[in-house]
Amino acid sequence: MFDAARAAVEGALAAGATYADARVMAGRTESMNAKNGMIEDLGQSESSGLGVRALIGSSWGFFASADLSDKGARSAGEQAADIAKASALVPGPATELAPGDKPAQAHWASECEEHPLDDVSLSEKGDLLVGVTEAMSRVNGVSLATASYAIWDTEKWFVSSEGHRISQRIIECGALLSSTAVGDSETQRRSYPGIRGQYGTSGWELVRRLDLPGNAQRIAEESVALLSAPQCPEETTDLILGAEQMALQIHESVGHAIELDRILGWEAAYAGTSWLEPDKMGSLRFGSDLMNVTADATLPGALGSFGYDDEGTPAKSVPIIDNGVWVGVLSGRDSAAQVGIPSGGCVRSDGWNRLPMVRMTNVGLLPGESSLNEMIAATETGVLMDTNRSWSIDDKRLNFQFGCEIGWEIKNGERGRMLRNPTYTGISPQFWGSMDMVGGADEWVFYGTPNCGKGQPTQVGHTGHPSVPCRFRNVRVGVRG
Amino acid sequence: MTAPTGNGDAAMALCEQVLELVGTRGEAVVRASAGQSSLTRFANSRIHQNVSEDTGGVSLQVTVAGGRTASASGNHTDQTGLTALVERALAAAVLRPEDPEWPGLAGPAPARGADHWDDETAGASARTRAEAVGQFVGAGDGLEAAGFCSTSWSEVALANSAGQRLAGRSTVASISGIQRAIGPDGKADGSGDWSSSRVRELDAAAAGRLAATRAVASTAAEDIGPGHYEVVLEPDCVSDMVQFLSFGFSGKAHAEGTSFAHPGEAQFDPAFSMWDDAADERSIGLNFDAEGTPSALLNLVKGGVTGDLAHDRRSAARAGVQSTGHATGSTAFGAFPMNVIVGEGGDSVDELISEVEHGLLVCGFWYTRILDPKTQVVTGLTRNGLFRIDEGKVGAAVRNLRFTQSYAAALGAGRVLGIGNDGRRVGRYWVPSLRLSDWNFTGGAQG
Numbered sequence: 001m002f003d004a005a006r007a008a009v010e011g012a013l014a015a016g017a018t019y020a021d022a023r024v025m026a027g028r029t030e031s032m033n034a035k036n037g038m039i040e041d042l043g044q045s046e047s048s049g050l051g052v053r054a055l056i057g058s059s060w061g062f063f064a065s066a067d068l069s070d071k072g073a074r075s076a077g078e079q080a081a082d083i084a085k086a087s088a089l090v091p092g093p094a095t096e097l098a099p100g101d102k103p104a105q106a107h108w109a110s111e112c113e114e115h116p117l118d119d120v121s122l123s124e125k126g127d128l129l130v131g132v133t134e135a136m137s138r139v140n141g142v143s144l145a146t147a148s149y150a151i152w153d154t155e156k157w158f159v160s161s162e163g164h165r166i167s168q169r170i171i172e173c174g175a176l177l178s179s180t181a182v183g184d185s186e187t188q189r190r191s192y193p194g195i196r197g198q199y200g201t202s203g204w205e206l207v208r209r210l211d212l213p214g215n216a217q218r219i220a221e222e223s224v225a226l227l228s229a230p231q232c233p234e235e236t237t238d239l240i241l242g243a244e245q246m247a248l249q250i251h252e253s254v255g256h257a258i259e260l261d262r263i264l265g266w267e268a269a270y271a272g273t274s275w276l277e278p279d280k281m282g283s284l285r286f287g288s289d290l291m292n293v294t295a296d297a298t299l300p301g302a303l304g305s306f307g308y309d310d311e312g313t314p315a316k317s318v319p320i321i322d323n324g325v326w327v328g329v330l331s332g333r334d335s336a337a338q339v340g341i342p343s344g345g346c347v348r349s350d351g352w353n354r355l356p357m358v359r360m361t362n363v364g365l366l367p368g369e370s371s372l373n374e375m376i377a378a379t380e381t382g383v384l385m386d387t388n389r390s391w392s393i394d395d396k397r398l399n400f401q402f403g404c405e406i407g408w409e410i411k412n413g414e415r416g417r418m419l420r421n422p423t424y425t426g427i428s429p430q431f432w433g434s435m436d437m438v439g440g441a442d443e444w445v446f447y448g449t450p451n452c453g454k455g456q457p458t459q460v461g462h463t464g465h466p467s468v469p470c471r472f473r474n475v476r477v478g479v480r481g
Numbered sequence: 482m483t484a485p486t487g488n489g490d491a492a493m494a495l496c497e498q499v500l501e502l503v504g505t506r507g508e509a510v511v512r513a514s515a516g517q518s519s520l521t522r523f524a525n526s527r528i529h530q531n532v533s534e535d536t537g538g539v540s541l542q543v544t545v546a547g548g549r550t551a552s553a554s555g556n557h558t559d560q561t562g563l564t565a566l567v568e569r570a571l572a573a574a575v576l577r578p579e580d581p582e583w584p585g586l587a588g589p590a591p592a593r594g595a596d597h598w599d600d601e602t603a604g605a606s607a608r609t610r611a612e613a614v615g616q617f618v619g620a621g622d623g624l625e626a627a628g629f630c631s632t633s634w635s636e637v638a639l640a641n642s643a644g645q646r647l648a649g650r651s652t653v654a655s656i657s658g659i660q661r662a663i664g665p666d667g668k669a670d671g672s673g674d675w676s677s678s679r680v681r682e683l684d685a686a687a688a689g690r691l692a693a694t695r696a697v698a699s700t701a702a703e704d705i706g707p708g709h710y711e712v713v714l715e716p717d718c719v720s721d722m723v724q725f726l727s728f729g730f731s732g733k734a735h736a737e738g739t740s741f742a743h744p745g746e747a748q749f750d751p752a753f754s755m756w757d758d759a760a761d762e763r764s765i766g767l768n769f770d771a772e773g774t775p776s777a778l779l780n781l782v783k784g785g786v787t788g789d790l791a792h793d794r795r796s797a798a799r800a801g802v803q804s805t806g807h808a809t810g811s812t813a814f815g816a817f818p819m820n821v822i823v824g825e826g827g828d829s830v831d832e833l834i835s836e837v838e839h840g841l842l843v844c845g846f847w848y849t850r851i852l853d854p855k856t857q858v859v860t861g862l863t864r865n866g867l868f869r870i871d872e873g874k875v876g877a878a879v880r881n882l883r884f885t886q887s888y889a890a891a892l893g894a895g896r897v898l899g900i901g902n903d904g905r906r907v908g909r910y911w912v913p914s915l916r917l918s919d920w921n922f923t924g925g926a927q928g
Contacts, residue, residue, distance in 0.1 A: 033813050039580070040813045041552070041811055041812050042550070042551045042573055042574075042577060043552040043553070044552070044553045044554075044570070044573060045553065045555055046553075046554075046555040046556075046557065046565075046566075047538070047554075047555055047556045048556070048557070051534075058527050058528070058529065059527070059528045059529055059531055060530055060531065061531050061532075062530070062531065062533070063532070063533050064533070064534035065534070066537075066556045066557075067535075079533065082607065083519075083531045083532070083533055086521075086606070086607035086608045086610075087521070087527075087528035087529075087531045087607075087611060089608065089611040089614070089615050090523060090526070090527055090528045090611055090614050090618055091527055091528075092525060092526070092527025092528075095529075121576070122573055122577075123576050126576070126577060130578065143737065143739075144737055144739070146813075148813075180739065182738035182739060182855070185856065186856055187738075187739050187853055187854065187855050264525075265524050265525050265625070265627065266524045266525070266529060266530075267524070268525075268627040268661065268670075269524070269627035269628040269672075272847075273668075353534040353536075354532075355530055357530075389852070390851065390852050390860065391850055392848045392849065392850045392861050392862070392883075393848055394847065394848065394862045394864075394881065394883075395847055395848070395862075395864055399862065399883060399924070401883060401923075401924075403852050403860075421852070421853075423852070423860075425883070425923075425924060456522055456631075457518065457520055457532070457631075479885055479924070480858070480885060481852070481856075481858035481860070481885040481886050481887050481921055
């Protein structure tokens with residue numbers, strides 16, 4: 001496979017590229033979902049191809065093809081260069097690349113105890129989904145009981161005109177169950193372990209640890225109970241977020257805001273920009289002193305982990321927020337060069353046919369010294385919310401309104417009655433600035449988000465979000481239509 | 482580089498090859514495609530990302546005794562690859578539990594005429610796209626521009642063991658972007674876009690001028706408080722509404738009780754109608770679904786009354802009706818309308834605005850998310866243009882607002898005060914501007 005990547009790079013250079021790199025990727029996927037004790041869909045796919053990137057002047061040219069022959073790969077490289085040349089009709093300053101480490105010639109593989117495709121039978125996986133959906137369906141009042149899993153096994157071979165020669169194999173999987181109760185005028189849903197499930201760079205052992213069977217009945221009962229629970233009141237109060245909702249909060253209001261391509265305006269028309277400005281990095285207060293965030297692609301098992309990013313930069317841990325002060329960004333070699341920093345090693349593509357771009361790695365909150373129970377005990381009046389249900393945030397990643405599946409009233413330091421349709425809204429720096437309690441290391445979970453959309457054509461990124469429960473003061477909750 | 486072969490001839494040959502490999506071991510639906518997709522992206526008034534890919538592959542759904550079904554897909558289309566695909570799908574199918582509700586395959590039936598194809602668009606080059614980008618950027622006269630121009634073509638064929646054979650092809654071209662003007666409190670954005678099956682119809686300069694006009698007008702935006710406002714929603718907003726509403730017209734969602742739609746009930750204003758018609762010349766894409774059923778015309782809302790639901794074979798069998806040809810290929814997702822057209826009115830958007838005493842002109846929505854499919858309550862923000870309307874005239878720009886609003890309720894009886902004659906394609910839908918009596922803005926985007 002290295003030969004095809006090398007031929008593509010040679011083709012691009014011969015056609016005038018000043019820099020070129022190519023990735024051959026081969027992937028297998030499998031997904032299954034069940035509803036009310038029946039398998040609904042079972043799908044498997046295999047795909048392989050080559051994507052080659054050529055830099056000429058101010059623009060990347062990129063071409064992707066499934067033809068891995070020497071002639072096909074060389075032609076793909078030539079076409080990538082020709083596409084880059086056409087960009088000269090609307091030119092800008094020449095694109096520079098931040099100096100990289102010594103080009104690696106290496107292999108890296110994610111940890112996997114039990115290969116989810118090769119070591120676990122379809123029957124066993126199907127029985128798991130059928131069993132948990134049957135168990136949820138038995139709870140009176142449940143209308144829809146669903147469960148699913150997804151598996152990705154991806155191999156990559158990367159070659160650059162600077163001498164990189166890197167192969168990687170990344171195995172990812174995860175699972176989800178959910179229960180929906182349908183009332184006269186609304187629906188209520190509960191999900192486990194979260195709205196999207198839980199995913200990681202791991203074998204099937206991750207799914208076994210989730211213990212879907214052990215959580216099915218509780219989730220089903222909660223979905224039914226929500227239908228008759230009182231509405232979350234509309235008020236300004238103290239808010240405690242569980243770790244799953246915190247993962248979403250980090251992803252949307254920190255992760256996307258610190259993408260350097262957004263900050264530089266490269267995503268302005270679609271995903272948007274950022275409220276952060278490069279000259280304020282190192283001094284701008286993002287949140288309270290308790291806020292410490294890193295983008296760490298080296299965390300074993302987390303969904304945003306890898307050995308090298310898709311332009312050959314070794315995985316690293318990048319400080320993002322240090323005691324509340326914004327200190328770092330997610331970057332690649334082209335974006336990093338614009339602000340004079342080394343690449344953060346955050347450039348990835350979602351397949352052989354997509355241009356690598358800045359993506360989150362594992363953007364997560366470092367644990368503090370509190371716990372969920374301590375937060376509840378320390379709260380006179382407030383609301384506890386968990387498990388994301390809806391998420392909306394503006395194009396600068398400043399104003400957000402998030403809904404959760406479930407809430408509980410907090411009164412005099414105790415968790416009280418269940419609340420339905422809990423929502424909260426805020427402005428990022430004020431919200432993070434109000435964070436006064438952060439959960440400890442024993443509540444630290446590496447949540448995985450397998451569906452982060454960005455770019456044109458759209459790419460689906462796999463990102464990780466280490467997270468703990470947190471408390472925020474004076475937050476507006478209960479917004480309704 | 483892949484080149485068009487005609488009306489899916491090469492793709493149909495692949496389908497036949499796969500059916501032969503399956504033989505009598507199962508009942509199969511095979512779908513094969515070929516194409517090319519290219520997109521030229523610009524930001525900070527320069528092209529920065531410029532991509533093209535050969536697309537294509539084969540997908541197989543195979544069912545063995547007892548309705549046990551599995552799907553496999555891939556892009557390895559030589560004999561070895563196709564054999565592996567077939568064996569993988571068959572091996573998976575036999576391991577599944579039996580499915581007593583398996584609805585069988587679609588029988589032979591012709592699709593209604595639709596050929597959303599243009600040779601010039603299929604052959605569009607990177608230079609053609611770059612020239613369009615140049616026109617968009619140039620129309621900004623020094624403003625900062627960002628967006629994309631794309632062209633694509635695809636040929637698709639479908640064949641099944643029940644004798645169904647269908648093929649189709651389509652081309653799509655789009656220009657979409659923003660212009661950014663510097664104002665007292667930062668950059669103000671305006672947007673412009675156009676898409677068509679014919680690249681020649683893209684007026685990139687006009688889209689760029691519209692975006693620039695909006696951006697410049699937005700530089701001195703003022704804050705207004707949250708509350709209920711009369712609004713004129715431009716087509717970008719209406720397309721977003723249609724997307725969320727369309728999920729409610731899924732026969733599966735209706736059967737499961739998660740849809741707002743109640744066929745036969747007057748759930749909308751009498752002035753409002755929308756339908757789904759893949760064969761309409763304003764639509765894009767194919768005129769048959771993932772199961773091989775030709776897509777029927779659906780009257781989703783007629784004169785305010787909720788009408789047809791979209792069905793695949795499974796939801797149709799449960800409902801005791803025929804599939805409407807709107808299968809997505811996923812039992813979990815079910816079927817829903819994908820070529821929706823909202824009926825146009827007789828007024829220009831200026832005439833709609835002229836009838837508003839006090840309200841807001843909204844050019845676009847952003848990051849909309851549904852809170853509950855049954856209530857159709859959606860939260861999101863305005864983006865790329867929000868203006869006061871005072872005494873029938875567009876006035877000062879307003880800083881973006883967050884809304885929390887039921888889309889179905891906003892179109893309810895008495896609330897659609899006007900429908901524009903400015904229909905255009907946004908995404909997969911053909912939509913005009915709407916004047917609505919009440920929209921619930923729940924906060925300012927800046928806090």
